[in-house]
Amino acid sequence: MDSQVIVSLITGVFIAASAAYLGTLMLSKKMALVAGPLGHLTLPGIALALLYGFNISLGAFPFVILGIILIWLFEIRTKLPMEALTAIVFSSGVAIAFIFLPVAQAETALIGDISKVSFLDMLFSVLLAGGVFLATKKIYKKMTLINISEDLAKVEGISVKKYNLIYLSCIAIIVALGAQLVGGLLTAALVAIPAAASRNLSKNIASYSILAVIFGVVSAIFGILLFRITKFPAGPLIILTSALIFIISMVFVEK
Amino acid sequence: METILKVKNLNVEINKEKVISNLSFEVKRREILTILGPNGAGKTVLLRALLGLLPYRGEISWKKGTRISYLPQGLNQLRVRHLPISVREFFELKRIEKGETLKFLELVGINEPNAINKKIGDFSGGQFQRMLIAWVLASNPEVLLFDEPMAGIDIGGEKTIYSLLKSFWEKKDLTILLVTHDLNIVYRYSDNVLCLSKKEGHCSGPPLKVLSPNILEKLYKEPIGFYKHRRHK
Structure with a gap:
């Protein structure tokens, strides 16, 4: 095994683990799909990163934030439903990306390319993904109570705004990191599928979180190794592995 | 008994619409107060204002340091029950x-x-x-705030829950504020009733005194307990 594979694996495992863990919260809040449009928003940033040769997540992150702010501003101004505004913003993001993005690099932007991450990219991803993981752990119980009843959480003295802000920041970071691993197109799958498979099998938060992380990590490892053998792109292989896990989990659904 | 909650000239607006206007009442320690009213009369809004979750004008004063526990509406929903927890x-x-x-x-x-x-x-x-x-x-807690806690529970289950609450109330130093639609519960368990109505004004007092058929009909706009099914085509 050469060092590039190890770098790819470490990067992939950290991003997948954090995404899956955060994904369990997002699924409980019925927000798993949010990562989809946000992922598409990263495309112009990825385009820039590929054109000028810097870290993909670094390019993606400002665009996720910009997108969230735009959606938020449009919502205040128009009172249109959030989903319509999201559609406007994210499809514009995709459109802009494809005007500037050289066709040769379109595939990398859409489905990621973990095989080209550098050692520095890896460090950067490990630090950020680790940070998101710890932050998620820290906010988990409070976010769960907020999810059950915001009023109740406030009565218990929880600052709902503060926790939502941390939560949304985690989502933005994970989407930007996910773009590197599976591309702008597939980030939703990174948070949604391991969490969904785990939920099929879980009776409590502990197993729900742990299984999701395991499924995410296994999918990342399998996907990257399969890529080495088959030469199909790693991003889709990671997602397909987790989809397969999901299908198997359905056999054992815990009702 | 000492007063644990005092509300004076309470006004609450939501989206510039007046939901509660000029409401005044008091709750004594160990009282069981039921809050009644038709849908949209502001029962939940009142509870939320009492908890400091909504902006209001007027006065809401709890006895200093009162420990409040709150059971919001809808915890019985499938959304919550399906959480892996x-x-x-x-x-x-x-x-x-x-x-x-x-x-x-x-x-x-x-x-x-x-x-x-x-x-x-x-x-x-x-x-x-x-x-x-x-x-x-x-x-x-010293005070319990319940917002229709038993919605969606079969009648047998409901009775046990209220008798359970009552037995806790007998043993502990508890004051209970309860939103419910169920008049049986009101007559059986509560000391006082507070009825909210935008059109007819508010009323309060012991259930047997306050809840004359006349008032109930005004509150709910129609005799309670019946409603007609429309025939399917």
Whole structure:
């Protein structure tokens, strides 16, 4: 095994683990799909990163934030439903990306390319993904109570705004990191599928979180190794592995 | 008995629409007060204002340092019941330790040995409500605020829950504010009634005195207990 594979694996495992863990919260809040449009928003940033040769997540992150702010501003101004505004913003993001993005690099932007991450990219991803993981752990119980009843959480003295802000920041970071691993197109799958498979099998938060992380990590490892053998792109292989896990989990659904 | 809550000239607006206007009442320690009113009369809004969750004009003063526990509407919804969370974890959300959890589960009559590791959604409707009562009581409150806690529970289950609450009330120093539609409960358990109505004005007092058929009809705009099914085509 050469060092590039190890770098790819470490990067992939950290991003997948954090995404899956955060994904369990997002699924409980019925927000798993949010990562989809946000992922598409990263495309112009990825385009820039590929054109000028810097870290993909670094390019993606400002665009996720910009997108969230735009959606938020449009919502205040128009009172249109959030989903319509999201559609406007994210499809514009995709459109802009494809005007500037050289066709040769379109595939990398859409489905990621973990095989080209550098050692520095890896460090950067490990630090950020680790940070998101710890932050998620820290906010988990409070976010769960907020999810059950915001009023109740406030009565218990929880600052709902503060926790939502941390939560949304985690989502933005994970989407930007996910773009590197599976591309702008597939980030939703990174948070949604391991969490969904785990939920099929879980009776409590502990197993729900742990299984999701395991499924995410296994999918990342399998996907990257399969890529080495088959030469199909790693991003889709990671997602397909987790989809397969999901299908198997359905056999054992815990009702 | 000392006054635990005093509300004077309370006005609450939501989206610039007046929901509660000029409401005044008092709650004494160990009182059970039921808040009645048609849909949209502002019952939930009142509870939320009392908890400091909504901006208001007027005066709401709780006795200093009062410990309040709140059971909001809709915890019985499937959305909550389907969450993968065990009873123990559910209590931990409110920082209630395992020992306390076990004690309160037993107090509400949940004695199964492994109940603490059960998924909350695996309880039957009635047991789920019992568990919620334990959850609310475990933080050792002086005041309970209940917003239609039994919505969606079968009638048999409902009776046990209220008698359970009553027995806690008898043993502990508890004041209860309760929103409900169920007049049986009102007559049987509450000391006082507060009825909210935008058109007819508010009324308050002991149930037998306040709730004349006349007032009830005005409150609900039609005789209670009946409604006609439209025939399907």
